[in-house]
Amino acid sequence: MQPARFRSFAEHHLPMLYWLACVAISTVAVTLILWSAMPGAIFALLAVPLLLLAGLAAALAEMVQALRHQRRDPRTLGFAAIGTIGLGAAGLPLAAGLALATHWMADGVTLMRWFPVYQQIVAEAQRGAIESSGDWQDRGAIQIIVEKRPNARLVFRFADGSMQGGIVYDPGGGVATTDPANPALENLRHHIGHATLHDCRRTWITAYYRCDIREFDED
Numbered sequence: 001m002q003p004a005r006f007r008s009f010a011e012h013h014l015p016m017l018y019w020l021a022c023v024a025i026s027t028v029a030v031t032l033i034l035w036s037a038m039p040g041a042i043f044a045l046l047a048v049p050l051l052l053l054a055g056l057a058a059a060l061a062e063m064v065q066a067l068r069h070q071r072r073d074p075r076t077l078g079f080a081a082i083g084t085i086g087l088g089a090a091g092l093p094l095a096a097g098l099a100l101a102t103h104w105m106a107d108g109v110t111l112m113r114w115f116p117v118y119q120q121i122v123a124e125a126q127r128g129a130i131e132s133s134g135d136w137q138d139r140g141a142i143q144i145i146v147e148k149r150p151n152a153r154l155v156f157r158f159a160d161g162s163m164q165g166g167i168v169y170d171p172g173g174g175v176a177t178t179d180p181a182n183p184a185l186e187n188l189r190h191h192i193g194h195a196t197l198h199d200c201r202r203t204w205i206t207a208y209y210r211c212d213i214r215e216f217d218e219d
Contacts, residue, residue: 012066012080015058016087020094023051027095031102055091059084107210111167111203117142118156118208122169125154134193145193155195157213165212168197175200175209 026047033044066080121139124130125146130137132148138159145155153175157166168175175190175197190197200211 013062013083013087015061015065016055016084019051019055019058020087020091022054023091023095024098026051027098028102031099032106035103035106051091055088059088108204111205111208111210114142114156114167115205115208118154118167118169121156122154125152136194145195147192153192155192155197155211155213165210167203168192168200168209168211169207170209171207173207173209175211176202 030044030047062084063081066077066084121130121142121144125132130144130146132146132152134145134148136143136145141159143157143159147153151171153172154169155166156168170176175192190200196214197211198214200209203210
Protein backbone atom coordinates (compact mmCIF):
# COMPACT_ATOMS: atom_id res chain seq x y z
CA MET A 1 0.00 0.00 0.00
CA GLN A 2 2.76 2.45 0.90
CA PRO A 3 4.69 2.07 -2.40
CA ALA A 4 1.45 2.70 -4.30
CA ARG A 5 0.85 5.90 -2.31
CA PHE A 6 4.36 7.14 -2.97
CA ARG A 7 3.99 6.31 -6.65
CA SER A 8 0.69 8.18 -6.80
CA PHE A 9 2.19 11.18 -5.00
CA ALA A 10 5.12 11.26 -7.40
CA GLU A 11 2.84 11.05 -10.43
CA HIS A 12 0.75 13.99 -9.23
CA HIS A 13 3.72 16.17 -8.28
CA LEU A 14 6.23 15.55 -11.05
CA PRO A 15 6.74 19.30 -11.85
CA MET A 16 7.65 20.16 -8.24
CA LEU A 17 9.81 17.05 -7.83
CA TYR A 18 11.73 17.97 -10.99
CA TRP A 19 12.06 21.50 -9.60
CA LEU A 20 13.49 20.19 -6.31
CA ALA A 21 16.03 18.16 -8.30
CA CYS A 22 17.02 21.34 -10.17
CA VAL A 23 17.32 23.20 -6.84
CA ALA A 24 19.65 20.50 -5.50
CA ILE A 25 21.89 20.44 -8.59
CA SER A 26 21.98 24.24 -8.91
CA THR A 27 22.77 24.72 -5.22
CA VAL A 28 25.79 22.42 -5.37
CA ALA A 29 27.01 24.02 -8.63
CA VAL A 30 26.57 27.63 -7.46
CA THR A 31 28.20 26.90 -4.08
CA LEU A 32 31.26 25.40 -5.79
CA ILE A 33 31.50 28.31 -8.25
CA LEU A 34 31.31 30.93 -5.50
CA TRP A 35 33.68 28.96 -3.26
CA SER A 36 36.30 28.70 -5.98
CA ALA A 37 36.00 32.44 -6.84
CA MET A 38 35.82 31.74 -10.57
CA PRO A 39 35.80 34.81 -12.87
CA GLY A 40 32.26 36.11 -13.17
CA ALA A 41 31.16 33.95 -10.24
CA ILE A 42 28.69 36.65 -9.17
CA PHE A 43 26.59 35.82 -12.22
CA ALA A 44 25.94 32.40 -10.71
CA LEU A 45 23.64 34.15 -8.24
CA LEU A 46 21.23 34.69 -11.14
CA ALA A 47 20.24 31.07 -10.50
CA VAL A 48 18.34 32.20 -7.40
CA PRO A 49 15.62 34.31 -9.10
CA LEU A 50 15.50 31.85 -12.00
CA LEU A 51 14.83 28.97 -9.61
CA LEU A 52 12.14 30.99 -7.83
CA LEU A 53 10.40 31.66 -11.14
CA ALA A 54 10.74 28.00 -12.11
CA GLY A 55 9.22 26.98 -8.77
CA LEU A 56 6.23 29.25 -9.31
CA ALA A 57 5.77 27.86 -12.80
CA ALA A 58 5.95 24.27 -11.52
CA ALA A 59 3.46 25.01 -8.76
CA LEU A 60 1.09 26.66 -11.24
CA ALA A 61 1.35 23.66 -13.58
CA GLU A 62 0.48 21.30 -10.74
CA MET A 63 -2.52 23.35 -9.65
CA VAL A 64 -3.84 23.54 -13.21
CA GLN A 65 -3.40 19.77 -13.53
CA ALA A 66 -5.19 19.20 -10.20
CA LEU A 67 -8.09 21.45 -11.22
CA ARG A 68 -8.55 19.52 -14.44
CA HIS A 69 -8.49 16.07 -12.88
CA GLN A 70 -10.06 16.73 -9.46
CA ARG A 71 -12.65 19.34 -10.32
CA ARG A 72 -15.44 17.47 -8.55
CA ASP A 73 -13.47 16.47 -5.46
CA PRO A 74 -12.54 19.51 -3.31
CA ARG A 75 -10.97 17.30 -0.66
CA THR A 76 -8.56 15.69 -3.12
CA LEU A 77 -7.87 19.10 -4.62
CA GLY A 78 -6.98 20.39 -1.16
CA PHE A 79 -4.56 17.51 -0.58
CA ALA A 80 -2.97 18.24 -3.96
CA ALA A 81 -2.50 21.89 -3.00
CA ILE A 82 -0.96 20.92 0.36
CA GLY A 83 1.47 18.61 -1.44
CA THR A 84 2.48 21.34 -3.87
CA ILE A 85 2.98 23.92 -1.11
CA GLY A 86 4.92 21.39 1.00
CA LEU A 87 7.31 20.59 -1.83
CA GLY A 88 7.79 24.30 -2.50
CA ALA A 89 8.56 24.96 1.16
CA ALA A 90 11.11 22.13 1.12
CA GLY A 91 13.19 24.01 -1.46
CA LEU A 92 14.74 26.52 0.97
CA PRO A 93 16.01 24.11 3.68
CA LEU A 94 17.16 21.72 0.94
CA ALA A 95 19.18 24.47 -0.73
CA ALA A 96 20.63 25.74 2.56
CA GLY A 97 21.60 22.26 3.74
CA LEU A 98 23.23 21.32 0.45
CA ALA A 99 25.09 24.64 0.28
CA LEU A 100 26.56 24.13 3.76
CA ALA A 101 27.45 20.51 3.06
CA THR A 102 29.06 21.37 -0.29
CA HIS A 103 31.08 24.21 1.23
CA TRP A 104 32.21 22.01 4.12
CA MET A 105 33.21 19.13 1.84
CA ALA A 106 35.05 21.42 -0.59
CA ASP A 107 37.04 22.94 2.27
CA GLY A 108 37.86 19.51 3.64
CA VAL A 109 38.96 18.04 0.32
CA THR A 110 41.17 21.06 -0.44
CA LEU A 111 42.76 20.97 3.01
CA MET A 112 43.50 17.25 2.81
CA ARG A 113 44.99 17.61 -0.67
CA TRP A 114 47.36 20.45 0.33
CA PHE A 115 47.99 19.44 3.94
CA PRO A 116 51.42 17.84 3.26
CA VAL A 117 52.54 21.13 1.67
CA TYR A 118 51.20 23.18 4.59
CA GLN A 119 52.89 20.84 7.04
CA GLN A 120 56.25 21.16 5.29
CA ILE A 121 56.04 24.97 5.22
CA VAL A 122 55.11 25.09 8.92
CA ALA A 123 58.12 22.92 9.75
CA GLU A 124 60.41 25.20 7.73
CA ALA A 125 59.02 28.30 9.44
CA GLN A 126 59.54 26.76 12.88
CA ARG A 127 63.18 26.04 11.97
CA GLY A 128 63.65 29.65 10.89
CA ALA A 129 64.16 28.70 7.26
CA ILE A 130 61.45 31.15 6.14
CA GLU A 131 61.62 34.88 6.81
CA SER A 132 59.05 36.17 9.31
CA SER A 133 58.21 39.47 7.64
CA GLY A 134 54.43 39.69 7.83
CA ASP A 135 54.34 40.16 4.04
CA TRP A 136 52.98 37.73 1.47
CA GLN A 137 55.65 35.35 0.15
CA ASP A 138 55.32 33.10 -2.89
CA ARG A 139 55.81 29.38 -2.42
CA GLY A 140 54.91 27.93 -5.79
CA ALA A 141 51.14 27.81 -6.16
CA ILE A 142 50.71 29.10 -2.59
CA GLN A 143 51.27 32.47 -0.96
CA ILE A 144 52.08 32.57 2.74
CA ILE A 145 52.47 35.00 5.61
CA VAL A 146 54.67 34.06 8.57
CA GLU A 147 53.95 36.06 11.71
CA LYS A 148 56.82 37.95 13.34
CA ARG A 149 56.71 36.41 16.83
CA PRO A 150 57.61 33.20 18.69
CA ASN A 151 55.33 30.26 17.85
CA ALA A 152 54.45 32.10 14.66
CA ARG A 153 51.10 31.61 13.02
CA LEU A 154 50.96 31.14 9.25
CA VAL A 155 48.42 32.16 6.62
CA PHE A 156 48.09 30.21 3.36
CA ARG A 157 46.20 31.18 0.22
CA PHE A 158 46.35 30.19 -3.44
CA ALA A 159 48.35 32.61 -5.58
CA ASP A 160 45.90 32.38 -8.49
CA GLY A 161 42.89 33.29 -6.36
CA SER A 162 41.19 29.99 -7.21
CA MET A 163 39.85 29.66 -3.66
CA GLN A 164 38.09 32.24 -1.55
CA GLY A 165 39.79 32.86 1.78
CA GLY A 166 42.57 30.61 2.95
CA ILE A 167 43.96 28.32 5.61
CA VAL A 168 45.54 29.52 8.86
CA TYR A 169 47.90 27.54 11.06
CA ASP A 170 47.33 28.71 14.64
CA PRO A 171 48.22 26.23 17.41
CA GLY A 172 46.82 28.61 20.05
CA GLY A 173 43.43 28.92 18.36
CA GLY A 174 43.36 32.71 18.74
CA VAL A 175 41.88 33.27 15.28
CA ALA A 176 38.71 31.46 16.32
CA THR A 177 38.02 33.69 19.35
CA THR A 178 35.86 36.79 19.59
CA ASP A 179 35.01 39.31 22.26
CA PRO A 180 32.20 37.64 24.27
CA ALA A 181 30.80 41.06 25.19
CA ASN A 182 30.58 42.07 21.52
CA PRO A 183 31.00 39.17 19.07
CA ALA A 184 30.72 41.55 16.11
CA LEU A 185 33.76 43.54 17.28
CA GLU A 186 36.92 42.79 15.34
CA ASN A 187 39.50 40.96 17.45
CA LEU A 188 43.05 42.31 16.97
CA ARG A 189 44.35 38.75 17.30
CA HIS A 190 42.79 38.22 13.87
CA HIS A 191 45.51 40.34 12.30
CA ILE A 192 48.43 38.29 11.02
CA GLY A 193 50.95 40.38 9.12
CA HIS A 194 49.20 42.17 6.27
CA ALA A 195 46.13 39.93 6.46
CA THR A 196 42.94 40.46 8.43
CA LEU A 197 41.10 37.23 9.16
CA HIS A 198 37.33 36.95 9.46
CA ASP A 199 34.89 34.14 10.08
CA CYS A 200 37.52 31.55 11.01
CA ARG A 201 36.21 28.02 11.37
CA ARG A 202 37.85 24.88 12.73
CA THR A 203 38.75 22.17 10.23
CA TRP A 204 39.21 18.44 10.58
CA ILE A 205 42.89 18.96 11.46
CA THR A 206 43.97 20.40 14.81
CA ALA A 207 45.46 23.94 14.68
CA TYR A 208 44.31 24.54 11.09
CA TYR A 209 41.45 26.97 10.42
CA ARG A 210 39.53 28.07 7.34
CA CYS A 211 39.27 31.89 7.28
CA ASP A 212 38.11 34.69 5.02
CA ILE A 213 41.10 36.92 4.30
CA ARG A 214 41.22 40.66 3.69
CA GLU A 215 44.17 42.93 3.13
CA PHE A 216 45.13 45.82 5.39
CA ASP A 217 48.07 48.21 5.75
CA GLU A 218 50.00 47.72 9.00
CA ASP A 219 51.36 51.22 8.78
